[in-house]
Amino acid sequence: VMKNPTPSQYVWISLLFVVVLKCATAVTHYSIPEEMEEGSAVANLAADLGLDVKTLVERRMRLELIANRKYLDVNRETGELYVVERIDRESLCPAKTSCFLKMEAIIENPKRIFYIELEITDINDNAPHFRRDTVDLDISEATQPGERFSVSNAVDPDVGSNSVKTYHLSESDYFTIEIQTGRDGSKFADLILKKGLNREEQASHHLILTATDGGMPSRSGTASIIVHVLDTNDNAPTFERESYQVSILENSPIGSLVFQLNATDLDEGSNSEVIYSFSLYTSEKTQETFHLNPVTGEITVKEVLNYEHFRVYDMEVIATDKGTKSLSGQCKLKILVEDMNDNHPELSIKSFQSPVSEDIKLDTVIAVVSVSDKDSGENGIVDLHIPDDMPFKLRKSSDNYYELVVSEALDREKVPEYDITFTVTDRGSPPLSDNETMTLELLDVNDNVPQFPKSFYTIRVMENNAPGALLESLSAFDPDLHENQYLVYVIIEKEIANTSMSMLFSINPEDGKLHALKTFDYEIEKEFLFHIEARDSGSPPLSSNVIQTARRQPVRF
Numbered sequence: 001v002m003k004n005p006t007p008s009q010y011v012w013i014s015l016l017f018v019v020v021l022k023c024a025t026a027v028t029h030y031s032i033p034e035e036m037e038e039g040s041a042v043a044n045l046a047a048d049l050g051l052d053v054k055t056l057v058e059r060r061m062r063l064e065l066i067a068n069r070k071y072l073d074v075n076r077e078t079g080e081l082y083v084v085e086r087i088d089r090e091s092l093c094p095a096k097t098s099c100f101l102k103m104e105a106i107i108e109n110p111k112r113i114f115y116i117e118l119e120i121t122d123i124n125d126n127a128p129h130f131r132r133d134t135v136d137l138d139i140s141e142a143t144q145p146g147e148r149f150s151v152s153n154a155v156d157p158d159v160g161s162n163s164v165k166t167y168h169l170s171e172s173d174y175f176t177i178e179i180q181t182g183r184d185g186s187k188f189a190d191l192i193l194k195k196g197l198n199r200e201e202q203a204s205h206h207l208i209l210t211a212t213d214g215g216m217p218s219r220s221g222t223a224s225i226i227v228h229v230l231d232t233n234d235n236a237p238t239f240e241r242e243s244y245q246v247s248i249l250e251n252s253p254i255g256s257l258v259f260q261l262n263a264t265d266l267d268e269g270s271n272s273e274v275i276y277s278f279s280l281y282t283s284e285k286t287q288e289t290f291h292l293n294p295v296t297g298e299i300t301v302k303e304v305l306n307y308e309h310f311r312v313y314d315m316e317v318i319a320t321d322k323g324t325k326s327l328s329g330q331c332k333l334k335i336l337v338e339d340m341n342d343n344h345p346e347l348s349i350k351s352f353q354s355p356v357s358e359d360i361k362l363d364t365v366i367a368v369v370s371v372s373d374k375d376s377g378e379n380g381i382v383d384l385h386i387p388d389d390m391p392f393k394l395r396k397s398s399d400n401y402y403e404l405v406v407s408e409a410l411d412r413e414k415v416p417e418y419d420i421t422f423t424v425t426d427r428g429s430p431p432l433s434d435n436e437t438m439t440l441e442l443l444d445v446n447d448n449v450p451q452f453p454k455s456f457y458t459i460r461v462m463e464n465n466a467p468g469a470l471l472e473s474l475s476a477f478d479p480d481l482h483e484n485q486y487l488v489y490v491i492i493e494k495e496i497a498n499t500s501m502s503m504l505f506s507i508n509p510e511d512g513k514l515h516a517l518k519t520f521d522y523e524i525e526k527e528f529l530f531h532i533e534a535r536d537s538g539s540p541p542l543s544s545n546v547i548q549t550a551r552r553q554p555v556r557f
């Protein structure tokens with residue numbers, strides 16, 4: 001808006017009047033800019049119309065505006081046409097490029113009417129402004145560069161060079177504008193995509209569109225344009241890694257979580273929702289053993305795993321998004337079944353020799369035992385033991401085979417048989433074991449001589465004894481068995497004064513009962529000394545080589 005006009009402006013306003021000769025009624029033209037201060041002089045009508053200023057009051061000069069408010073009046077004292085009310089061109093002549101106020105200056109005595117046309121020229125008193133100051137645009141990321149989009153245009157009620165002249169767009173790598181001129185000369189801007197959008201990189205773009213008019217100085221208005229990039233299914237689901245390897249303990253309960261797969265898709269909405277499935281590469285057996293949750297990607301145990309049957313499962317999982325043109329990604333998963341110490345070691349007696357003779361030689365092999373364990377690693381390593389206090393030892397003969405050998409001399413008379421417990425133990429934690437007991441019987445060998453409880457017997461016999469009287473029961477003992485133990489008692493012959501002992505005494509060979517065969521006369525014979533032998537029935541019998549010690553019992557009467 002123009003303030004009080006300075007003298008120079010007043011000159012610039014300077015009247016421009018045209019007398020149209022052709023018409024009977026001449027029209028006087030003036031031109032002023034809009035927005036002049038109230039009281040500002042427009043022209044001197046008296047001078048311009050050739051009237052005597054002194055007569056204006058008397059002739060009651062007045063001004064009438066045709067079909068308009070009284071924006072102007074005339075000063076009867078000076079003949080000046082002046083502004084009564086500020087004139088806004090835009091409200092007076094909306095949407096018009098030229099704007100005129102028509103009026104009549106009337107004087108009486110005689111009555112004359114002068115036609116005056118006042119042109120109101122535009123000043124740049126309005127800034128461009130956008131009909132909508134925020135524009136939201138949805139643009140698919142699949143849109144090709146070069147595509148155009150209409151945005152809000154700016155309007156400026158001013159006319160000519162004071163109206164919208166150009167547009168500017170804030171700095172952007174993706175958008176530019178192209179300024180178009182409408183049929184009515186108005187300027188508007190098309191938004192043009194200059195580079196492909198990528199929602200996954202930048203989901204929205206904030207742009208500022210500025211409209212500038214051509215006034216001096218120019219004025220401007222802005223609108224913000226928010227571009228929302230619409231997703232297209234241009235990203236496939238991806239797994240963090242191409243392949244995974246996990247271990248799971250055999251015998252894990254059904255339903256145990258083995259692995260959590262996770263594929264991510266950079267798109268949004270259903271374009272990023274993923275469904276998991278096994279690929280054809282995944283064997284039936286694997287699919288029967290493991291369950292894949294299509295929604296969560298969790299792999300769980302479906303059937304009990306047995307390390308001894310199957311140790312490695314390979315699978316390939318496909319993640320497919322739910323976009324219209326769905327995309328997919330895949331990964332491989334190797335599941336290793338870990339051994340658990342779930343198998344008892346086994347032992348098997350391959351041969352066992354029983355009974356054996358008690359005089360068996362040291363180092364003789366009595367038994368062959370094989371051991372095994374289906375587990376692997378430490379769980380499958382086994383050790384075989386027998387109790388420590390036995391006269392045997394184990395000797396490893398080959399992988400998984402042991403021999404039981406005699407390590408100390410055996411004596412049936414001390415230990416007639418051995419219950420040998422073989423215990424096989426694996427090295428798992430906790431260890432598992434198995435045992436088997438065999439009984440080893442010893443066969444007797446005639447290795448014990450019969451023994452009398454005493455080495456010397458003195459038997460008192462009354463003289464005049466009855467012939468055949470029992471003198472004594474002699475009994476020796478032999479710890480051997482059977483015939484090695486069956487004893488025979490005999491009197492060792494020794495001549496006494498041409499008399500054979502067997503003529504004087506007899507002994508029952510089976511029970512050792514000693515009888516007198518005749519009556520003794522104390523006066524003739526006071527004492528007899530002889531030997532009795534106990535002999536076992538072994539083969540060879542034992543007795544002769546112990547004559548000096550116990551076999552012969554001198555019996556004194």
Ligand SMILES: *[C@@H]1O[C@H](CO)[C@@H](O)[C@H](O)[C@H]1NC(C)=O
Binds near residue numbers: 262264
């Ligand atoms: C999958 O990975 C994404 C991104 O790393 C993460 O936000 C999400 O929680 C993961 N989902 C599961 C189930 O682990």
Ligand SMILES: *[C@@H]1O[C@H](CO)[C@@H](O)[C@H](O)[C@H]1NC(C)=O
Binds near residue numbers: 421423434435436
């Ligand atoms: C042998 O095995 C049985 C059960 O199999 C067990 O009760 C016993 O204690 C074991 N004996 C030894 C000596 O390990």
Ligand SMILES: *[C@@H]1O[C@H](CO)[C@@H](O)[C@H](O)[C@H]1NC(C)=O
Binds near residue numbers: 497498
């Ligand atoms: C024993 O008998 C033999 C002959 O038979 C005889 O010569 C000897 O004198 C006898 N001795 C005694 C002690 O009677």
